[in-house]
Amino acid sequence: MCGIVGVISKAPVNQLIYDALLLLQHRGQDAAGIVTAGPDHRGTKFFMHKARGMVRDVFRTRNMRALPGQIGLGQVRYPTAGNAYSEEEAQPFYVNAPFGLVLVHNGNLTNAHALKGELFAIDRRHLNTESDTEVLINVLAHELESAARDQALTPAVIFDAVAAVHKRIKGSYAVVCLIAGHGLLAFRDPYGIRPLCLGEAMLPDGSRELMVASESVALEGTGHQFVRDVQPGEAIFIDYEGALHASQCAAKPTLNPCIFEFVYLARPDSVIDGISVYQARLNMGETLAQRVISTVPPTEIDVVIPIPESSRPSAMQLAQRLGKPYREGFVKNRYVGRTFIMPGQGQRKKSVRQKLNAIGSEFKGRRVLLVDDSIVRGTTSREIVQMAREAGAAKVYLASAAPPVRHPNVYGIDMPTKTELIAHGRSSDEVRDYIGCDALIYQDLAAMKKAVGLLQPALAGFEASCFDGVYITGDVSSEDFDAISKQRSLGFEEEEDNRQRLALQGGVEV
Ligand SMILES: O=P(O)(O)OC[C@H]1O[C@H](OP(=O)(O)OP(=O)(O)O)[C@H](O)[C@@H]1O
Ligand SMILES: NC(=O)CC[C@H](N)C(=O)O
Numbered sequence: 001m002c003g004i005v006g007v008i009s010k011a012p013v014n015q016l017i018y019d020a021l022l023l024l025q026h027r028g029q030d031a032a033g034i035v036t037a038g039p040d041h042r043g044t045k046f047f048m049h050k051a052r053g054m055v056r057d058v059f060r061t062r063n064m065r066a067l068p069g070q071i072g073l074g075q076v077r078y079p080t081a082g083n084a085y086s087e088e089e090a091q092p093f094y095v096n097a098p099f100g101l102v103l104v105h106n107g108n109l110t111n112a113h114a115l116k117g118e119l120f121a122i123d124r125r126h127l128n129t130e131s132d133t134e135v136l137i138n139v140l141a142h143e144l145e146s147a148a149r150d151q152a153l154t155p156a157v158i159f160d161a162v163a164a165v166h167k168r169i170k171g172s173y174a175v176v177c178l179i180a181g182h183g184l185l186a187f188r189d190p191y192g193i194r195p196l197c198l199g200e201a202m203l204p205d206g207s208r209e210l211m212v213a214s215e216s217v218a219l220e221g222t223g224h225q226f227v228r229d230v231q232p233g234e235a236i237f238i239d240y241e242g243a244l245h246a247s248q249c250a251a252k253p254t255l256n257p258c259i260f261e262f263v264y265l266a267r268p269d270s271v272i273d274g275i276s277v278y279q280a281r282l283n284m285g286e287t288l289a290q291r292v293i294s295t296v297p298p299t300e301i302d303v304v305i306p307i308p309e310s311s312r313p314s315a316m317q318l319a320q321r322l323g324k325p326y327r328e329g330f331v332k333n334r335y336v337g338r339t340f341i342m343p344g345q346g347q348r349k350k351s352v353r354q355k356l357n358a359i360g361s362e363f364k365g366r367r368v369l370l371v372d373d374s375i376v377r378g379t380t381s382r383e384i385v386q387m388a389r390e391a392g393a394a395k396v397y398l399a400s401a402a403p404p405v406r407h408p409n410v411y412g413i414d415m416p417t418k419t420e421l422i423a424h425g426r427s428s429d430e431v432r433d434y435i436g437c438d439a440l441i442y443q444d445l446a447a448m449k450k451a452v453g454l455l456q457p458a459l460a461g462f463e464a465s466c467f468d469g470v471y472i473t474g475d476v477s478s479e480d481f482d483a484i485s486k487q488r489s490l491g492f493e494e495e496e497d498n499r500q501r502l503a504l505q506g507g508v509e510v
């Protein structure tokens, strides 16, 4: 779940894209990049800067100055394919033909490994990284080339190319792409797994600035009005004059957003596909309360404490429903990022204690109900339960606003292998024992789908594979699972080697 943004304006866009990326930082902490198209030669020259790191670290003043132009796009990366530690896999990606394309992608292709061979052998395109996004840009380039041939690149031709891309690639993808000299193209996979929305702002000269972004918070936070979500399977093309063209390019589009966006990934102040993320989390707290009441009598709970950050709305609603005080028992170090989206278990584990610290007085002698939005690898909850006990809690109960995560995700959440999931192959009692709490209460999946789904009647359903093992695209083979998980673990091994080498040399990790 990376964060992506694209803008067409009559004013410089470098600072605007930077600001939008900061608002999307929660979607990716590993790398960031911006491309702008310069005012010269009708915007056919691209200016790019990308590197590993958080937005604030990647872009220095000199980098910002080197990004002129009124059109651009950007990305913050949370790697779910390829190698998390490779600078070359930071986005945007560039290919020089046809026209010159730069592209950013949120999602994960499940058939990237098969397409790689096809691109080389049949389409005669060379790929130089392990990234699925490089596969995607090359498929799009090939299809644009085929659709355009010797005719002018009209919106209809571009939409034909996107229709062909939908037929070739599998998985999840929200995409923004600049076509040199022509305009900005954005499209979303036929199931609408990953989010993408459109906004606008009027500039002082009366012209209209258009922005597409992963979440509405990026629009709002940069002074844009939300216009609408890009529909599943739909493509929109905004030409250099700012005219917007839209077309449905998929044969059978259905709206099945990833439910994990509402559980954890998205910011609560965003609205995705008409669903307020905050309201979704409140509703999850409400249904979780029913489960708590049937497991631990409320008379045995003194206080409800959230595990910051993402669980807060659910915990608040749960406490209200139980009629128990809601207290802040853990303080979050705001300078440590989100632990779940860090690459590598070693780094994630170390970061939990750096990130959260208990306020002793809130725990001493109390029977506490800790609430988290989800328990995935159990990294957070195991540490937190121990911290609550060290702080003197009399009883530690743990409630998860999401059901057990038992299946790998192949659509843009980095949990490609079953074995890394704490609830895989374990009963709830076994997970409770592993985590070390006195009672463990999980959300009910059907209740959660209903509680979030009622906020958007137009939904066909949710992509909820990590909870129910049903893969919405219906075409993920065991070979695809193997390819995705193998490739991710190879990246980690490489990094582990790298860390050990640096440690031996007394070097500093960069
Ligand atoms: O079981 P685990 O593998 O630990 O994963 C789940 C935890 O990770 C996330 O927190 P994170 O620190 O990433 O972000 P947050 O501050 O938004 O809650 C999530 O909110 C859970 O707390
Ligand atoms: N989380 C994402 O959307 C990642 C995009 C792409 N699969 C990458 O790894 O770079």
Ligand SMILES: [Mg+2]
Pocket: 307, 308, 309, 310, 311, 372, 373, 380
């Ligand atoms: Mg958390």
